[in-house]
Amino acid sequence: MTEAMDVDGKVTLAVDFDALRDDLSGEVVDGPRERYQFTWPGKREAKLEVRRPIKKTMRPCPEKSKDWDTTENLYIEGDNLEALKIMRETYAGKVKLIYIDPPYNTGSDFVYDDDFSKARAEYDAQNGDYNEEGGRLVANPESNGRFHSDWCSMMYPRLMLARDMLSDDGAIFISIDDNESKNLHAICDEIFGASCFVGDIAWQKTYSPRNDSKGIPSEVEHILAYSKSPEWIPGRLPRTAEMDGRYSSPDGDPRPWKAGDASAPGAATHQGMVYAIQHPLTGELLYPPNGRCRPFGGYSMLSLMSEWADYEWVDIHDEERRAQICNLPANEVRRDVKALMLKNPDETTYARSRARYEEGSWPVLYFTSGGNGGMACKRYLDEMDGKMPTNLWSYSEVGHTDEAKKQLKSLFDGSAPFDTPKPVRLLDRILTIASDKDSIVFDFFSGSATTAEAVMRKNTEDGGNRRFVLVQLPEEAPGGWDNLCNVGEERIRRAGEKIKTEIDKANEQLELGAEPKPVPDIGFRVLRVDESCLKDEYATPEQYEQTELDLFTDNAAEDAMPLDLLFQVLPAFRIEYSAKIVEREIGGKVCFDVNDGQLIACFDEDVDTVALEAIAKERPLYAVFRDACFSNDAAMANLEELFKTFSPDTIRKVI
Numbered sequence: 001m002t003e004a005m006d007v008d009g010k011v012t013l014a015v016d017f018d019a020l021r022d023d024l025s026g027e028v029v030d031g032p033r034e035r036y037q038f039t040w041p042g043k044r045e046a047k048l049e050v051r052r053p054i055k056k057t058m059r060p061c062p063e064k065s066k067d068w069d070t071t072e073n074l075y076i077e078g079d080n081l082e083a084l085k086i087m088r089e090t091y092a093g094k095v096k097l098i099y100i101d102p103p104y105n106t107g108s109d110f111v112y113d114d115d116f117s118k119a120r121a122e123y124d125a126q127n128g129d130y131n132e133e134g135g136r137l138v139a140n141p142e143s144n145g146r147f148h149s150d151w152c153s154m155m156y157p158r159l160m161l162a163r164d165m166l167s168d169d170g171a172i173f174i175s176i177d178d179n180e181s182k183n184l185h186a187i188c189d190e191i192f193g194a195s196c197f198v199g200d201i202a203w204q205k206t207y208s209p210r211n212d213s214k215g216i217p218s219e220v221e222h223i224l225a226y227s228k229s230p231e232w233i234p235g236r237l238p239r240t241a242e243m244d245g246r247y248s249s250p251d252g253d254p255r256p257w258k259a260g261d262a263s264a265p266g267a268a269t270h271q272g273m274v275y276a277i278q279h280p281l282t283g284e285l286l287y288p289p290n291g292r293c294r295p296f297g298g299y300s301m302l303s304l305m306s307e308w309a310d311y312e313w314v315d316i317h318d319e320e321r322r323a324q325i326c327n328l329p330a331n332e333v334r335r336d337v338k339a340l341m342l343k344n345p346d347e348t349t350y351a352r353s354r355a356r357y358e359e360g361s362w363p364v365l366y367f368t369s370g371g372n373g374g375m376a377c378k379r380y381l382d383e384m385d386g387k388m389p390t391n392l393w394s395y396s397e398v399g400h401t402d403e404a405k406k407q408l409k410s411l412f413d414g415s416a417p418f419d420t421p422k423p424v425r426l427l428d429r430i431l432t433i434a435s436d437k438d439s440i441v442f443d444f445f446s447g448s449a450t451t452a453e454a455v456m457r458k459n460t461e462d463g464g465n466r467r468f469v470l471v472q473l474p475e476e477a478p479g480g481w482d483n484l485c486n487v488g489e490e491r492i493r494r495a496g497e498k499i500k501t502e503i504d505k506a507n508e509q510l511e512l513g514a515e516p517k518p519v520p521d522i523g524f525r526v527l528r529v530d531e532s533c534l535k536d537e538y539a540t541p542e543q544y545e546q547t548e549l550d551l552f553t554d555n556a557a558e559d560a561m562p563l564d565l566l567f568q569v570l571p572a573f574r575i576e577y578s579a580k581i582v583e584r585e586i587g588g589k590v591c592f593d594v595n596d597g598q599l600i601a602c603f604d605e606d607v608d609t610v611a612l613e614a615i616a617k618e619r620p621l622y623a624v625f626r627d628a629c630f631s632n633d634a635a636m637a638n639l640e641e642l643f644k645t646f647s648p649d650t651i652r653k654v655i
Helices: 015-023 043-051 079-091 121-122 147-165 178-192 298-305 319-327 348-359 400-409 423-436 452-463 485-508 546-553 560-573 609-617 632-645
Strands: 002-005 009-014 056-060 074-077 093-101 111-114 135-140 164-174 197-206 220-227 258-259 311-314 339-342 366-368 376-378 439-443 467-470 525-531 581-586 587-593 599-602 622-625 650-655
Touching: 015 599, 043 147, 056 079, 056 560, 074 485, 074 632, 079 147, 079 467, 079 560, 093 423, 135 467, 164 178, 164 197, 164 258, 164 423, 178 197, 178 220, 258 632, 298 311, 298 339, 376 581, 376 587, 400 423, 400 485, 423 452, 439 452, 452 485, 467 485, 560 587, 560 599, 560 622, 581 609, 587 609, 609 632, 632 650
Parallel strands: 074 467, 074 525, 093 164, 093 439, 439 467, 599 622, 622 650
Antiparallel strands: 002 009, 056 525, 111 135, 164 220, 197 220, 258 376, 311 339, 366 376, 581 587, 587 599
């Protein structure tokens, strides 16, 4: 069976007759030209959706926010596809890390229905496709003819927009289970590029696997990781006591170390670093292993070996031996490579080298087996980076599902208002390897807002200033909560206060004069995806009666407040929604000063010459007004003349 389009243009389950014919035939049958591709019914429309414009805005909700005036964190209520479209220009190339935990498509999940071409009434007629808050959520049972197609069509445009958000050194991590992991992998290969595949991480989600599953019980979930650039390198994890315990000082060196390889790969391509070194204690000629070369350049090697004895470069005509190491014919190996030889290979030199060995605290390059063996290299503990992350994350390191639920219950008085939270430690691992202290972190399937708590705790740990941007559809939530947005916002409040209490207690116990630990940004601005604050500028004259034309003396929507209008225009100037906003009186009118003069917006009525001159003298980069600010064309002309006089470089906009 496959998912295909029928004659009426509807996607349904259908028999793949080409595949059936191949199975029943004993020979290869003629058919369409074969090619490697990944597609599904609706893919073309999903691609078009990315470029389709949207007439929506972000409406500010200060009453639901915390620390509105000072916070740089954002919580957005609404459809994430709409939110990503609205934010695309402003945040393009600025996001260091994206983590998402989308619906897994198990047959009992819901998926986002993105058919924006349908009217609201059509949706309402489809037996509850909209939830109470207007969220586009539809059930997706396995019997649905579009079971996989709907899920792929939901994910594709969102990931396309996510890619645009990522900075050049950014990465995206996506939680998923077995049901759609292969399709998600194929989608990401197409959008981000197969060369940007970082890893398929296996997270051990449980410490007690169920025994009643069909087939092999699942202990792990996938976290697919892709980067914006193929050269992306993950950050290191903190070193463990076990790792550090492998370092010691058998020679009395004050710096702990462990033995490392004294050679490097690439003999054939680094022939100038393939040469003999004469042993300072035995006189034996030491060569790198086959296929390998010396780990340091010639000058460095001479300097290091001179700590044992006096050395010089000598051509010993050992082309055949070096050719073996390089796996090349003798006539193709470089002829001018010299060996590092003792100046005086005699008993006196050997005795002095032996005394140097017995002295201890050996040089970086030393000799094994009591000084008579091969060459090794010291690797010092204080020069080691952290632990390199692998693609296996055990629950002991990053937590499990039970831990995640307990964390949520502890914040909500013993009741978890979300069924499938992720543990904070899991998000902390991702933040550690994929963010820095000043990163913007996006999560547009926010769920219970674990990402927000993890960001705040990470900032507490390392003094960072990471900012989170969360998006969540106001879908139904368990436990008597109105919707999941309310759950996420309340979790951020409670987690933030808990973090603040922990820091305050720790500061109280500090010794006199010790520097107290600062409280990170634990606030957030709530925004809501909503209809535009401006009346439909795309409407044509014939759509209105003469008596309705007075509606356009002010093109702002009836319910639009001045702060709403400000947030409507911020994307036009690519100003982030976390910008500093101060309400000021300038020239007798109420104005919004954004980012200390980057933008000044005034939406008062009857803005006179005095106010315009005062605003112009502030010399903002941008100045924004509304039509209703000016009573006539002469007032509008004053705007241009005053700015030409006092601030000619200011970019003016009237909405």
